[in-house]
Amino acid sequence: MKTDYTLISLEEIEMRLKECLSEERFEHSLGVMEKSVELAQKFGADTDKARLAGLLHDCAKCIDKSELKKMIDENNLDEDNCCAGSYKVWHAPVSAFLAQKDYGVNDKEILSAIKWHTMGRLNMTLLEKIVYLADKIEERTREIEYRVPIDKVLKETGDLDMAILKSFKMTICSLTERNLPICQTTIDVYNELLKKTTH
Ligand SMILES: [Fe+2]
Numbered sequence: 001m002k003t004d005y006t007l008i009s010l011e012e013i014e015m016r017l018k019e020c021l022s023e024e025r026f027e028h029s030l031g032v033m034e035k036s037v038e039l040a041q042k043f044g045a046d047t048d049k050a051r052l053a054g055l056l057h058d059c060a061k062c063i064d065k066s067e068l069k070k071m072i073d074e075n076n077l078d079e080d081n082c083c084a085g086s087y088k089v090w091h092a093p094v095s096a097f098l099a100q101k102d103y104g105v106n107d108k109e110i111l112s113a114i115k116w117h118t119m120g121r122l123n124m125t126l127l128e129k130i131v132y133l134a135d136k137i138e139e140r141t142r143e144i145e146y147r148v149p150i151d152k153v154l155k156e157t158g159d160l161d162m163a164i165l166k167s168f169k170m171t172i173c174s175l176t177e178r179n180l181p182i183c184q185t186t187i188d189v190y191n192e193l194l195k196k197t198t199h
């Protein structure tokens with residue numbers, strides 16, 4: 001299947017991803033692709049964009065830390081502070097970079113959904129919210145204790161912001177329990193979502 005948003009067919013993308021991701025990460029990527037499409041159908045987003053963004057969101061996940069850092073520095077990928085916080089978010093901007101460079105994705109909305117899928121950001125677009133959530137609640141590899149509370153909020157409220165807020169609450173709790181710092185973006189997005197969902 002070919003879409004308007006990439007120069008390469010979906011089958012070819014899957015084949016290439018299978019080569020460069022671990023088995024579990026590839027399975028997770030398929031799960032995020034399926035869940036992104038499901039949420040796009042439900043919330044009225046472009047399903048082709050959701051499919052590609054979901055499939056490619058972690059395409060740089062199996063690159064080692066020093067190589068990710070090098071790619072970020074050499075290509076100015078941290079211009080808008082998307083690499084703030086832990087090194088665990090570095091793969092997101094690099095995945096967006098590679099989605100464009102190696103997988104021929106030419107759509108800004110898709111690239112931005114990939115770039116912000118780990119951190120989230122203020123004023124997220126519909127597609128960004130969908131991929132962010134799909135990454136947390138896909139059923140192929142995400143653990144039940146982690147995905148069910150978020151999915152439950154989504155099902156009960158039918159509100160993407162409420163479900164993302166739940167995910168942020170869980171992340172913040174987990175960081176505090178492990179004595180880890182919380183980056184400013186996480187606090188800002190949490191405050192924004194809280195305001196949006198309680199007024
Ligand atoms: Fe990721």
Ligand SMILES: [Fe+2]
Nearest residue numbers: 028057058135
């Ligand atoms: Fe992921």
